[in-house]
Amino acid sequence: MNDLPLFIFLALLAEVVGTVGGFGSSLFFVPIAGYFLDFHSVLGITALFHVSSNLAKIGIFRNGFDKRLVITIGIPAVLFVVLGAWLSKFIDTKVLEMSLAVFLIAVSLVLLIFRNIKIRPTLSNSIGGGVFSGLVAGVLGTGGAIRGMVLAAYDLRMDVFIVTSAIIDLGIDASRSVVYVLNGYVHKDIIYLVPILLVVSIAGTFIGKKILTYMTEAQFRSVVLILILLTGVITLAKQLLGWYGHLAPGHG
Numbered sequence: 001m002n003d004l005p006l007f008i009f010l011a012l013l014a015e016v017v018g019t020v021g022g023f024g025s026s027l028f029f030v031p032i033a034g035y036f037l038d039f040h041s042v043l044g045i046t047a048l049f050h051v052s053s054n055l056a057k058i059g060i061f062r063n064g065f066d067k068r069l070v071i072t073i074g075i076p077a078v079l080f081v082v083l084g085a086w087l088s089k090f091i092d093t094k095v096l097e098m099s100l101a102v103f104l105i106a107v108s109l110v111l112l113i114f115r116n117i118k119i120r121p122t123l124s125n126s127i128g129g130g131v132f133s134g135l136v137a138g139v140l141g142t143g144g145a146i147r148g149m150v151l152a153a154y155d156l157r158m159d160v161f162i163v164t165s166a167i168i169d170l171g172i173d174a175s176r177s178v179v180y181v182l183n184g185y186v187h188k189d190i191i192y193l194v195p196i197l198l199v200v201s202i203a204g205t206f207i208g209k210k211i212l213t214y215m216t217e218a219q220f221r222s223v224v225l226i227l228i229l230l231t232g233v234i235t236l237a238k239q240l241l242g243w244y245g246h247l248a249p250g251h252g
Helices: 004-021 026-033 039-061 067-090 093-113 123-140 144-152 158-183 193-212 217-247
Strands: none
Touching: 004 026, 004 039, 004 193, 026 039, 026 093, 026 144, 026 217, 039 067, 039 093, 039 158, 039 193, 067 123, 067 144, 067 158, 093 123, 093 144, 093 217, 123 144, 123 158, 144 158
16 A cells, blocks of 8 residues: 555544544544545455454443443344445445545534434434444445434433444444455455554544543534544545546546
8 A cells, every 4th residue: 555654644543533523433534545445445444443443442441331222223233234235335436435425524514503413312213323324334334423423312421422332333343344355345455454453443542532531522523523524525526526537528
């Protein structure tokens, strides 16, 4: 890979921001990794990265979790992430990247404009949130924002929120990793990144925990959402410019 140090730095930044913001690192890591790898490889390496990331969160925070939410959100999420990961094989990568950009923009705008948006803490919403977040995670590589919105309805302590989300995400990532491997998304050319990203996930989670002691989640949440919006806009612009260049007269 060209510019490996830059890739590692941006992955570390994504992990720190994902830990503090509560959305998970994939919201940043997926579009960032897309500048270095093809989209299917991004899906594969993101799933493996997140397995280590979630293990790090569980180990570093480890102050209890909500068993009921792990079951009601986690089981539907695991089932539907397998479906989404399987479906990703049949969708054109350009469509996937464009969909990711639109998803990032939509989620960030909704959460920025409707700051007090609340999902009712009901069983049906927990199951529905698990289904939707799992399906999106399988197809696009990131569904943490949806899961975060559902978990926020239950007013969990910050540490409980992070560990509960990490346990659910661990099940999601372990499941889709198997499907991505079977799909051929994890190949020998990127395997060397796995131990590197393991170190990055531990370091990023540790730094994120330290940052949480100096600022409120609400303060950082606004910064995170703006960064997600910018990431979505840049990703969308990249795809649109590439599409326009492909259609322009004289191309090729």
